[in-house]
Amino acid sequence: xxxxxxxxxxxxxxxxxxxxxxxxxxxxxxxxxxxxxxxxxxxxxxxxxxxxxxxxxxxxxxxxxxxxxxxxxxxxxxxxxxxxxxxxxxxxxxxxxxxxxxxxxxxxxxxxxxxxxxxxxxxxxxxxxxxxxxxxxxxxxxxxxxxxxxxxxxxxxxxxxxxxxxxxxxxxxxxxxxxxxxxxxxxxxxxxxxxxxxxxxxxxxxxxxxxxxxxxxxxxxxxxxxxxxxxxxxxxxxxxxxxxxxxxxxxxxxxxxxxxxxxxxxxxxxxxxxxxxxxxxxxxxxxxxxxxxxxxxxxxxxxxxxxxxxxxxxxxxxxxxxxxxxxxxxxxxxxxxxxxxxxxxxxxxxxxxxxxxxxxxxxxxxxxxxxxxxxxxxxxxxxxxxxxxxxxxxxxxxxxxxx
Amino acid sequence: xxxxxxxxxxxxxxxxxxxxxxxxxxxxxxxxxxxxxxxxxxxxxxxxxxxxxxxxxxxxxxxxxxxxxxxxxxxxxxxxxxxxxxxxxxxxxxxxxxxxxxxxxxxxxxxxxxxxxxxxxxxxxxxxxxxxxxxxxxxxxxxxxxxxxxxxxxxxxxxxxxxxxxxxxxxxxxxxxxxxxxxxxxxxxxxxxxxxxxxxxxxxxxxxxxxxxxxxxxxxxxxxxxxxxxxxxxxxxxxxxxxxxxxxxxxxxxxxxxxxxxxxxxxxxxxxxxxxxxxxxxxxxxxxxxxxxxxxxxxxxxxxxxxxxxxxxxxxxxxxxxxxxxxxxxxxxxxxxxxxxxxxxxxxxxxxxxxxxxxxxxxxxxxxxxxxxxxxxxxxxxxxxxxxxxxxxxxxxxxxxxx
Numbered sequence: 001x002x003x004x005x006x007x008x009x010x011x012x013x014x015x016x017x018x019x020x021x022x023x024x025x026x027x028x029x030x031x032x033x034x035x036x037x038x039x040x041x042x043x044x045x046x047x048x049x050x051x052x053x054x055x056x057x058x059x060x061x062x063x064x065x066x067x068x069x070x071x072x073x074x075x076x077x078x079x080x081x082x083x084x085x086x087x088x089x090x091x092x093x094x095x096x097x098x099x100x101x102x103x104x105x106x107x108x109x110x111x112x113x114x115x116x117x118x119x120x121x122x123x124x125x126x127x128x129x130x131x132x133x134x135x136x137x138x139x140x141x142x143x144x145x146x147x148x149x150x151x152x153x154x155x156x157x158x159x160x161x162x163x164x165x166x167x168x169x170x171x172x173x174x175x176x177x178x179x180x181x182x183x184x185x186x187x188x189x190x191x192x193x194x195x196x197x198x199x200x201x202x203x204x205x206x207x208x209x210x211x212x213x214x215x216x217x218x219x220x221x222x223x224x225x226x227x228x229x230x231x232x233x234x235x236x237x238x239x240x241x242x243x244x245x246x247x248x249x250x251x252x253x254x255x256x257x258x259x260x261x262x263x264x265x266x267x268x269x270x271x272x273x274x275x276x277x278x279x280x281x282x283x284x285x286x287x288x289x290x291x292x293x294x295x296x297x298x299x300x301x302x303x304x305x306x307x308x309x310x311x312x313x314x315x316x317x318x319x320x321x322x323x324x325x326x327x328x329x330x331x332x333x334x335x336x337x338x339x340x341x342x343x344x345x346x347x348x349x350x351x352x353x354x355x356x357x358x359x360x361x362x363x364x365x366x367x368x369x370x371x372x373x374x375x376x377x378x379x380x381x382x383x384x385x386x387x388x389x390x391x392x393x394x395x396x397x398x399x400x401x402x403x
Numbered sequence: 404x405x406x407x408x409x410x411x412x413x414x415x416x417x418x419x420x421x422x423x424x425x426x427x428x429x430x431x432x433x434x435x436x437x438x439x440x441x442x443x444x445x446x447x448x449x450x451x452x453x454x455x456x457x458x459x460x461x462x463x464x465x466x467x468x469x470x471x472x473x474x475x476x477x478x479x480x481x482x483x484x485x486x487x488x489x490x491x492x493x494x495x496x497x498x499x500x501x502x503x504x505x506x507x508x509x510x511x512x513x514x515x516x517x518x519x520x521x522x523x524x525x526x527x528x529x530x531x532x533x534x535x536x537x538x539x540x541x542x543x544x545x546x547x548x549x550x551x552x553x554x555x556x557x558x559x560x561x562x563x564x565x566x567x568x569x570x571x572x573x574x575x576x577x578x579x580x581x582x583x584x585x586x587x588x589x590x591x592x593x594x595x596x597x598x599x600x601x602x603x604x605x606x607x608x609x610x611x612x613x614x615x616x617x618x619x620x621x622x623x624x625x626x627x628x629x630x631x632x633x634x635x636x637x638x639x640x641x642x643x644x645x646x647x648x649x650x651x652x653x654x655x656x657x658x659x660x661x662x663x664x665x666x667x668x669x670x671x672x673x674x675x676x677x678x679x680x681x682x683x684x685x686x687x688x689x690x691x692x693x694x695x696x697x698x699x700x701x702x703x704x705x706x707x708x709x710x711x712x713x714x715x716x717x718x719x720x721x722x723x724x725x726x727x728x729x730x731x732x733x734x735x736x737x738x739x740x741x742x743x744x745x746x747x748x749x750x751x752x753x754x755x756x757x758x759x760x761x762x763x764x765x766x767x768x769x770x771x772x773x774x775x776x777x778x779x780x781x782x783x784x785x786x787x788x789x790x791x792x793x794x795x796x797x798x799x800x801x802x803x804x805x806x
Contacts, residue, residue: 243469
């Protein structure tokens with residue numbers, strides 16, 4: 001037989017290589033200062049604490065840690081999540097906690113349980129690209145939610161009710177969103193929850209960055225304002241290590257059984273070894289000491305980038321200073337196209353992610369995401385200086401607007 | 404709002420709690436000798452080798468092991484799989500290897516890329532329940548493949564061609580299948596591959612137990628006989644540890660990109676730490692020394708169970724002695740129903756899994772799966788003796804066939 005015997009599912013037409021991964025292939029060259037990656041700084045990984053925890057787990061509970069384990073997750077780790085959520089204003093029981101392979105798997109499970117071919121799902125503009133990728137195989141129709149510097153706006157839900165009946169959920173990142181770095185005020189959270197309730201549109205709240213605040217913690221979670229109508233996703237990737245792939249879903253009781261069955265079908269369970277090691281690291285308050293160190297480091301980096309942007313970026317550039325998280329979101333002066341300029345920038349020695357990568361529809365070609373957590377402050381200044389020169393040169397070559 | 408805002412996807416109707424998990428809840432009582440579980444013996448976990456490997460990884464490559472990592476998997480581990488597959492008669496390139504969270508995730512990714520609502524998928528009768536669970540959310544129609552003591556029969560593919568055009572693939576476990584323990588001869592493999600090719604039905608070959616042979620290795624893989632038409636799934640769960648959740652998919656070049664995109668959307672990547680630790684353990688031939696120890700242990704257990712079955716089971720019971728793997732598949736005498744007898748058996752002190760759990764259609768109520776890898780030979784003899792007493796008593800109470 002020479003003809004292929006394989007028939008692929010219709011949904012594969014919606015599955016595509018990550019644009020960001022393709023961009024990172026361009027930008028990942030020796031000598032290039034990269035502001036493109038979304039990786040936490042490896043300097044923040046608590047290697048010694050992890051090593052000690054591995055030793056303890058393998059000395060005291062190896063047979064359990066290396067055996068098959070419950071799909072729900074390691075019970076003490078689920079209890080830890082209950083306490084953590086109480087600190088975020090949400091009172092739950094451990095029976096609502098599902099441990100996942102990073103919060104990315106939480107997005108896949110939510111998609112599997114909730115998304116339907118042709119049914120609408122609301123997403124911020126722009127939003128986390130990985131969420132679009134996770135939901136895409138389940139063939140939803142994405143509806144862009146009107147957003148501003150605080151994130152999604154309440155009238156977005158009125159629009160959904162009118163234009164997209166049967167919307168399965170709205171996917172929102174209230175804290176230092178990837179890519180924009182924006183954070184939602186307490187008042188906006190109240191307004192959004194009220195609008196979502198009125199429209200009957202439940203929420204999927206993704207919170208990988210909430211602990212990375214600089215001066216003040218963000219307002220209480222959306223889930224705490226509407227527990228029955230919100231699925232919450234948490235992660236250890238940004239506060240401990242992404243290499244263990246540990247996240248969790250907190251779900252309303254009515255949804256939990258199907259999310260659990262989806263998890264079981266997907267991979268039986270999250271590695272028990274990883275769950276026990278992370279629990280050993282964090283059980284005695286380690287994160288209360290560790291996270292402030294990450295905050296201080298990222299804040300110094302943020303400050304360095306803020307200063308460099310003011311110094312080097314051409315007039316007409318716009319940005320808000322992020323109050324936490326990992327990213328600046330910069331709007332270039334009119335006439336510039338971030339994607340078109342990327343190769344020139346990389347040739348000059350600096351890389352970024354064009355913001356267009358993060359839009360479900362109608363990309364803003366002038367937007368750029370700059371990460372400040374991977375490079376040192378000195379390198380950040382150097383990188384932004386190069387970026388400034390590239391942008392000034394591009395403006396000089398651009399056709400002048402007629403007076 | 405009191406009404407629920409959640410609308411679940413149609414596919415959730417196909418997602419159900421695992422019957423085996425429900426059975427294990429009944430059987431998991433103190434003092435009960437369990438032949439029910441499918442867990443490898445914790446005595447086979449190489450704890451010291453894993454501890455040493457964790458130390459090495461965290462001493463020499465911690466920053467990489469704890470960072471985000473490629474979705475394809477850790478390159479040296481993928482190269483190891485290439486060498487392993489060459490030993491199974493299949494020549495591939497590392498670009499065909501995708502590292503997954505156990506082979507269960509491989510099943511989910513195959514389902515996501517290949518299954519379509521209403522499109523047929525062929526499965527053995529009986530088959531691994533977890534595969535049915537993995538495929539179910541993608542709403543295939545399961546077609547039972549005619550099978551015998553060697554597994555699927557070649558005419559099953561003629562039947563598929565006639566009765567189920569557009570079958571996406573046939574899912575087969577040629578080596579010491581769960582639950583039956585059966586193994587496919589070299590001749591049957593040739594016949595099956597020829598029939599599958601003639602029918603244009605590609606194969607998904609699952610091989611978690613292939614290394615656990617007792618006297619002779621099984622014949623070369625189906626994939627080696629039809630590389631372009633077979634997706635192969637491998638696992639470290641039965642030969643090293645299930646607690647690290649490490650498996651791999653070997654895919655034809657034409658399918659690999661979509662499986663990779665599905666993996667990326669599902670959880671970004673398999674934990675880099677786990678991949679590096681397992682690679683550290685196995686890179687210098689550790690499994691060549693370790694697997695023979697597992698084989699010797701499981702063979703002694705198999706012998707103990709075989710002898711006990713001959714001694715204690717009532718006349719009319721039937722089984723084949725497994726030549727590898729973890730399970731005996733026993734057919735009880737006519738008139739007995741394994742599911743109906745389970746509570747009595749557990750009350751008497753022995754647990755098993757009724758074979759009915761493993762059928763997509765038309766369960767054989769007389770069949771029983773007995774695991775011989777968890778208990779010691781002494782306990783196995785004790786457990787089978789109890790089972791024999793339960794079965795004899797049930798036969799005594801059963802209505803006598805009229806002469």
